[in-house]
Amino acid sequence: MPCLRHTPWCAAHLTLHQFAESLGAAIDVKDDLTCTHSQEVAVLSRHIARAMGLAESRCEAIHIAGHLHDLGKIGIPDHILKKDGPLSNEEWQIMRQHPAMGYSILKPVQALTEGERIADMVLSHHERFDGGGYPNGLAGEAIPLGARIIAVADAMSAMIGHRRYRQEDPWEEAVAEINRCRGSHFDPAVVAAFLRVAEDVGNKIAARPVACQKATPPPAPGFQPLADSLPA
Ligand SMILES: [Fe+2]
Ligand SMILES: [Fe+2]
Numbered sequence: 001m002p003c004l005r006h007t008p009w010c011a012a013h014l015t016l017h018q019f020a021e022s023l024g025a026a027i028d029v030k031d032d033l034t035c036t037h038s039q040e041v042a043v044l045s046r047h048i049a050r051a052m053g054l055a056e057s058r059c060e061a062i063h064i065a066g067h068l069h070d071l072g073k074i075g076i077p078d079h080i081l082k083k084d085g086p087l088s089n090e091e092w093q094i095m096r097q098h099p100a101m102g103y104s105i106l107k108p109v110q111a112l113t114e115g116e117r118i119a120d121m122v123l124s125h126h127e128r129f130d131g132g133g134y135p136n137g138l139a140g141e142a143i144p145l146g147a148r149i150i151a152v153a154d155a156m157s158a159m160i161g162h163r164r165y166r167q168e169d170p171w172e173e174a175v176a177e178i179n180r181c182r183g184s185h186f187d188p189a190v191v192a193a194f195l196r197v198a199e200d201v202g203n204k205i206a207a208r209p210v211a212c213q214k215a216t217p218p219p220a221p222g223f224q225p226l227a228d229s230l231p232a
Helices: 008-028 037-051 054-067 073-077 089-095 100-106 117-122 145-160 171-180 190-206
Strands: none
Touching: 008 037, 008 054, 008 073, 037 054, 037 145, 037 190, 054 145, 054 171, 073 100, 073 190, 100 117, 145 171, 145 190, 171 190
8 A cells, every 4th residue: 555644654564564575475485386476366366355446455454465375384394385296185184274374473463463354364365255165164254355355366376377286277267267166165246356357457467577486596606796795
């Protein structure tokens, strides 16, 4: 949200957003195939929230929750997180702990548990509208709206992104799948809002630079960073 005044609240809010982006990036760099996922979910979630006509402060909170939604994956072992193939039932049980792990990590931050309750959005981003999700089997409007929005953005990002054990889906096919799952997996009102902006958002996503490059290659032997090589 653009800051209209340089108030203490505004500064704190900007810091919160920046930390959320940083923590989201910390998860994304764990995997070179999904390295823009948290950022993508944050951006898609804000587009959907705005399409639903929500107040800008609420859209911003949902955007921040998008950055943080998979933070709990930091507690999932790499051999499960990066497995080349479908997970076993036992591995899924472990993977399904990540929303609660994310909530536990965020819980000490009062700004995330009060107000828009961003931590609750993180906890509930794998709930399904029909009650078949996890961790608590919440249904319908018992699921925080932000979590219902992130669920759509998360699924879109997963379907259009790279995965180890299947090809990525074209944008249109992914949109059709979201539409097919309205009322079961996804909130129909959220899906309707997404469909209103899907074409526009799809064009923006298609135009994005391919950013999945492992941050910085290791320096060549003997390389000295510029600042270190300057005379004292
Ligand atoms: Fe952001
Ligand atoms: Fe997740």
